[in-house]
Amino acid sequence: MRIYRATEQRRIGAVLRSGSSLLVVAESGMGKSVLGDAIAQELQEEGYLLAIVQPASTKQLLLRIADQLGVEVTDLEGKNLTTTGLKGAIVDFLSTQTAFLICDDAHHFTPEMRRFLEELHERHCPMLLLATTPPAKDIFLKLPRIELKPLQDVAIRDIMAAHALELGLNIGTAQLAALQQRCGGNPMLAKRVMQEEYLGLEDTAPDHTQWIDGTPYLIAGLMVFGMVRVIGIGLNSTSLYLIGGILSVLVGILRIIFYSLPKKSSRLGN
Known part of the structure; x- marks a missing residue:
């Protein structure tokens, strides 16, 4: 599979080889x-x-890590190690061996598992955490992070053209450029758009989180209602004057409410 993030791959690889850890944050x-x-x-x-792991219960994750690293999961009597015992065995192993942990969808890990990752981080075990809007706490706050930006238009068109070829769909350059606008630089959406085109489905609202600022619309509305008041004064119309005043106040209240909302999410990457 072709990788369109060669720069990020080289950077992350260099960080891990240096013995450091990293958090990669990106939209789904x-x-x-x-x-x-x-x-x-x-x-x-x-x-x-x-060891490469994905979300599961804490014990399942520990068993998968131990299995991939070759850590013994039984004691001297042949009994299976408890969760605490597995943690200790993995810590002891990583204290003497150089190994990497790659944790996908780490935002779904249990708090107990995240605390264990914190312990490994304190012991300088290099790890790569991949997450979508992880909570701004514990291990996610302690690791340096990079955020994956939307792919460039050329890469998105390349992905769409390749997927169209797989589907046996004949897409022209102009049509490809038009469909690309629905993807927001998201490679998964690029494939989905081509699937929708193949099935003959109508255009849907974009899924990516590139939001529009509504402040100019509020200001424009406020100006319109202010003009209504002025017209009411000019025509000596009490009704227009009162309606314009009431609506201006309402728009002003809405503007205050919008500005009072939290500006940042409690999750990293938003």
């Missing part, structure tokens, strides 16, 4: 998992030991 569908798999493959080809 931006290619976090593909990037994580590419980095994991690159490290494995270089002979590094690593």
